[in-house]
Amino acid sequence: MRVTIPSPLRSYTHGESEVSASGATMDELLRGLDRAYPGIRFRMIDEQDRIRQHIRLFVNREPVLSLDCVLHDYDEVQIICALSGG
Amino acid sequence: MRGIADRRRVVLLVGTRKGAFIYYGDAARARWKLDGPHHLGEIVNHLVLDPRDGETMLMAARAGHLGPTIFRSTDFGRTWTEAVQPPAFPKAASGEKGRAVDFTFWLSPGHRNEPGAWYAGASPPALFRSEDGGATWRSIDSFNNHPMYDKWNRPGEGAPDGAQLSWVTIDPRNAAHFYLVSSNGGLFETTDRGISWKPLNKGVEANFMPDPYPEYGQDVHALRMHPAMPDRLYQQNHCGIYRLDRPGDTWVRIGNNMPRDIGDIGFGIVVHPRDPNVAWVFPMDGTTVWPRTSPDGRPAVYRTRNAGSNWTRQDRGLPREHAWFTVKRQAFCADDCDPVGIYFGTTSGELWMSPNEGQSWRLIAAHLPHIYSVEAATLP
Numbered sequence: 001m002r003v004t005i006p007s008p009l010r011s012y013t014h015g016e017s018e019v020s021a022s023g024a025t026m027d028e029l030l031r032g033l034d035r036a037y038p039g040i041r042f043r044m045i046d047e048q049d050r051i052r053q054h055i056r057l058f059v060n061r062e063p064v065l066s067l068d069c070v071l072h073d074y075d076e077v078q079i080i081c082a083l084s085g086g
Numbered sequence: 087m088r089g090i091a092d093r094r095r096v097v098l099l100v101g102t103r104k105g106a107f108i109y110y111g112d113a114a115r116a117r118w119k120l121d122g123p124h125h126l127g128e129i130v131n132h133l134v135l136d137p138r139d140g141e142t143m144l145m146a147a148r149a150g151h152l153g154p155t156i157f158r159s160t161d162f163g164r165t166w167t168e169a170v171q172p173p174a175f176p177k178a179a180s181g182e183k184g185r186a187v188d189f190t191f192w193l194s195p196g197h198r199n200e201p202g203a204w205y206a207g208a209s210p211p212a213l214f215r216s217e218d219g220g221a222t223w224r225s226i227d228s229f230n231n232h233p234m235y236d237k238w239n240r241p242g243e244g245a246p247d248g249a250q251l252s253w254v255t256i257d258p259r260n261a262a263h264f265y266l267v268s269s270n271g272g273l274f275e276t277t278d279r280g281i282s283w284k285p286l287n288k289g290v291e292a293n294f295m296p297d298p299y300p301e302y303g304q305d306v307h308a309l310r311m312h313p314a315m316p317d318r319l320y321q322q323n324h325c326g327i328y329r330l331d332r333p334g335d336t337w338v339r340i341g342n343n344m345p346r347d348i349g350d351i352g353f354g355i356v357v358h359p360r361d362p363n364v365a366w367v368f369p370m371d372g373t374t375v376w377p378r379t380s381p382d383g384r385p386a387v388y389r390t391r392n393a394g395s396n397w398t399r400q401d402r403g404l405p406r407e408h409a410w411f412t413v414k415r416q417a418f419c420a421d422d423c424d425p426v427g428i429y430f431g432t433t434s435g436e437l438w439m440s441p442n443e444g445q446s447w448r449l450i451a452a453h454l455p456h457i458y459s460v461e462a463a464t465l466p
Contacts, residue, residue: 009152039169
C-alpha cells in the first residue's frame with residue numbers, strides 16, 4: 001500500500017515522500033518500514049509501542065490511535081507530523 | 087603567549103537547539119573554521135568525541151516531532167549513522183505503563199581501558215550503557231529500577247524540559263567507580279560498576295526542600311572530577327558552589343567566598359586540566375525570581391587558584407553592560423592546552439573563548455541557535 005512520509009522522516013526514505021509497504025496491521029506495516037528504512041520506527045513509536053506525541057497516523061484519512069489497526073492492500077496510509085513548538 | 091611546544095589543535099563540539107556545529111581552531115586558537123551545521127533542526131543536547139580513538143563522535147539528538155536517537159560518526163563528522171538501538175527502557179509487562187526515553191541528555195565515554203564503552207543519561211532520569219561505540223544501548227536497571235528510584239529522581243518534577251540524568255563521571259583509576267547526577271536527586275556514587283548506589287550529598291543545601299540538607303534531593307547543575315587528582319570533586323549546584331575531597335563525604339560550600347553581590351549561583355563549572363586548585367565558574371543571577379542571567383547584565387567568569395578560598399573576576403573582552411547571558415550546564419568547558427583555553431556558549435547563540443586561562447575573552451561565533459553544550463577536544 002502507499003504510505004505518505006512527512007519531511008522530518010524523509011532522511012530515512014532517501015528523500016522519498018511516498019513509499020510502498022505492506023502489513024496486516026499498522027504495527028506490521030511500521031515494522032516493515034523499519035526493515036526497509038532502519039531507525040524510522042523508533043522516531044515515531046516509543047519503546048512501549050505508543051505513538052509519539054507529535055506523530056499522527058491516518059488510514060484513508062481517518063485517524064488511527066492503535067497499532068493494532070487492521071490494514072488492507074488498498075488502504076492509503078499517511079504519516080503526519082502534528083503541530084509542535086519552534 | 088602560548089607554550090611553544092603546545093601546538094595541538096582544538097576542536098569545539100557545539101550542540102544547539104537546531105543542530106550541531108563543529109569549530110576547528112588553528113594552532114594558535116586564533117582563527118576558527120566552521121564545519122556544519124550537522125543534522126540541522128535536531129535538538130542536540132550533547133556532542134562528544136571519544137578521546138580513546140580521537141575520531142568517533144556521538145550526538146544525542148531529538149527533533150521536535152520525532153523521538154530521540156543517537157547519531158554516530160567514526161570519521162570526525164564527515165558521515166553519520168544512527169544507533170541501531172538507541173537508549174530505551176525495556177518493554178513493560180502487559181498491562182503496566184512502561185517508561186519511555188523522552189530525550190538523551192548526556193553522553194560520557196567509558197573508562198580508557200574499556201574501548202567502545204559509553205554511558206548515556208536520559209530524561210526521565212535513567213542510565214544506559216553501550217559496549218559497541220554507541221551502536222546499541224542497554225538500560226542499567228540497577229539504577230533505573232532501584233527500589234529508591236522514585237524518591238531519588240522524582241521523575242515528574244524539576245527542570246523545564248524534564249528531569250534528567252547527567253555528569254556520568256568515571257574515576258580514571260578504577261572503571262568500577264563512578265558518579266552520576268540526577269537533576270532532582272543530587273549526586274550518586276557506585277564503587278562496583280553500577281551494581282549498587284549511594285547518595286553523596288552531605289553538606290549540600292537544597293533550600294527548596296522542607297529539610298534544607300537532605301540525604302538526597304539536591305540539584306547538582308555540574309560536576310567536575312579533577313583529572314590529575316580524582317579524589318577532588320567540584321560541583322556547581324542550584325544552591326551554590328561546593329568542593330569535596332574524598333574519601334571525605336561532606337561537601338564544603340566554597341561559593342561562600344564569592345563576592346556577596348555576585349553570589350554563587352550558576353550552571354557550569356570548569357577545572358584546570360593540571361592544577362587541582364584552579365577552577366572557573368560562570369555566575370548567574372539567582373535572586374528574586376531567578377533570572378539566570380549574568381548579574382547586573384555584566385557577564386564575567388570567576389576563577390579560584392586555591393580550591394575555592396578566593397575568587398577573582400575575569401571579564402576583559404566581555405561586554406561591559408546590557409549583556410544578559412545565560413550559559414547552560416554543558417556549555418562551559420576547558421581544553422587541556424598550555425595555557426588552558428576556556429569556552430562557553432550562550433542561549434543567545436554566542437560562542438566565547440579565552441586563550442589564556444580567563445585573562446581575556448573574545449567572540450568566536452554569534453548568531454548560532456540556542457546553545458545547549460560545548461565540548462573541547464584536542465587533536466594531536
